Amino acid sequence: MLNANLFERISKSHVTAKWLREGGYGFVYWLMFLLVLEPDNLMRASRAGHALALGHEVSRIVAAALLGAAVTPALLGLTRRFPILGPSRWRRVLLHSAGVAGLALALILASCILAAWGFYGTWLPTLEDVWDEFVGNWLLLAYALGALTVIAHAVYFFYRVADVPPDVAIVAPAEAQYLKRVAIKTRGHQSFLDIASVDWIETQGNYLALHSGPAAHLIRATSVVFETRLDPARFVRIHRRVIVAIDRIRDLRPVANGDADLRLRDGQELRVSRNYRKSLAEKWSATATA
Numbered sequence: 001m002l003n004a005n006l007f008e009r010i011s012k013s014h015v016t017a018k019w020l021r022e023g024g025y026g027f028v029y030w031l032m033f034l035l036v037l038e039p040d041n042l043m044r045a046s047r048a049g050h051a052l053a054l055g056h057e058v059s060r061i062v063a064a065a066l067l068g069a070a071v072t073p074a075l076l077g078l079t080r081r082f083p084i085l086g087p088s089r090w091r092r093v094l095l096h097s098a099g100v101a102g103l104a105l106a107l108i109l110a111s112c113i114l115a116a117w118g119f120y121g122t123w124l125p126t127l128e129d130v131w132d133e134f135v136g137n138w139l140l141l142a143y144a145l146g147a148l149t150v151i152a153h154a155v156y157f158f159y160r161v162a163d164v165p166p167d168v169a170i171v172a173p174a175e176a177q178y179l180k181r182v183a184i185k186t187r188g189h190q191s192f193l194d195i196a197s198v199d200w201i202e203t204q205g206n207y208l209a210l211h212s213g214p215a216a217h218l219i220r221a222t223s224v225v226f227e228t229r230l231d232p233a234r235f236v237r238i239h240r241r242v243i244v245a246i247d248r249i250r251d252l253r254p255v256a257n258g259d260a261d262l263r264l265r266d267g268q269e270l271r272v273s274r275n276y277r278k279s280l281a282e283k284w285s286a287t288a289t290a
Contacts, residue, residue, distance in 0.1 A: 019073045026072025026148075030065040033144050059118070067110055068144075071103050075145065079152040080205045096149055104141040108133050178231040182210070184217040193217055195230070199248045199264055203241035213266070236283045238262060238272040246287045252280070 038061065078099050082092045112125035112133050181192045193210060202209045202216075203223045209216045227235070227243060237243045244262065253261045258274035272280055 022073040022076050023069040026075075027065050027069035029072070029148060029151075030068030030144070031061070033068075034061045034064055063114055063118070064111065067107055067114070071107065071145075072148070075099070075103065075148055076152050079149060081207075083205045084153060100142055100145040100149060103145055104138055105134075107141055108138060177229075179229045182219060184210070184219060186217070199245055199266065200268070200270065201226070201235075201243040211268075232283075233287075236276075236280050238270060238276050238280050240273065242270055244270065246283055249284055252284070 038057070078096065082095055084092045084096065109130065112130050116122045116125040116129070179195050181194050184191055184193045193212060197212045198210050199213070200211045201223070202211065204218065206220060206222075207218045208221050208223060208226055209218055223237075223241065223243065227237065230243070234246060235243050236246055244264065248264045248266070250263045250265045252272070253263075254277075255261055258277070260272040260274075260277050260280075262270045262272050262280075264270070
């Protein structure tokens with residue numbers, strides 16, 4: 001019990017530290033974004049015939065940067081959980097677009113409430129104030145959040161652990177140690193998935209999606225480590241992010257750039273990288289003649 005409590009406290013402190021770190025990155029991003037916009041605000045105020053008070057502007061910028069920092073971990077978490085890659089990338093584009101739109105609206109509502117508290121001495125803003133803020137700033141906020149999503153994806157792809165290339169030997173475990181089944185969660189319940197039922201495996205951020213028939217089960221693992229636990233006579237890598245079961249392959253068709261299109265027995269189509277095409281062809285041929 002003591003070890004479990006200690007582990008729980010360490011996990012919570014790790015999550016808190018990660019949230020604070022990502023919030024700090026967000027604060028810097030939003031501060032720079034707001035400072036870039038500030039000269040235009042000053043010029044518009046000057047043309048309107050009134051000067052902006054320095055204290056008011058500093059408070060507004062700091063408060064707005066803090067609000068942006070508060071939603072940054074959620075945006076980064078969405079990027080890690082649903083990176084825009086793989087066969088479902090277009091659905092994830094829609095998911096990120098909805099997330100950006102929702103966060104932009106949440107920031108507008110929060111800023112209106114804070115402005116009512118701090119500058120107007122009321123508990124809640126009027127609907128007219130919220131509407132004016134929405135019309136004036138929603139698109140700008142959506143642009144800023146979209147740009148932050150693009151930056152988050154760029155950083156994610158740059159720093160993610162690169163998969164081992166096919167010409168690097170991996171010391172495989174003895175046959176008895178190859179995975180036979182893996183623990184999964186289905187609707188909150190723990191169960192096990194037989195590896196023999198897996199058709200193909202796809203990297204999704206910090207997770208692996210094990211595709212078995214029409215279902216996809218997520219487990220937290222890296223493809224490099226997980227691949228060493230798979231029987232190489234049954235599974236083959238076809239892409240940095242994709243591994244397939246050899247006996248599920250129906251046909252293979254070369255394409256112009258050296259890659260190939262692979263079709264599984266259930267009709268699923270996958271792209272084979274030219275770096276893995278030779279290895280795939282050899283293993284598939286060996287299986288066919290066995």
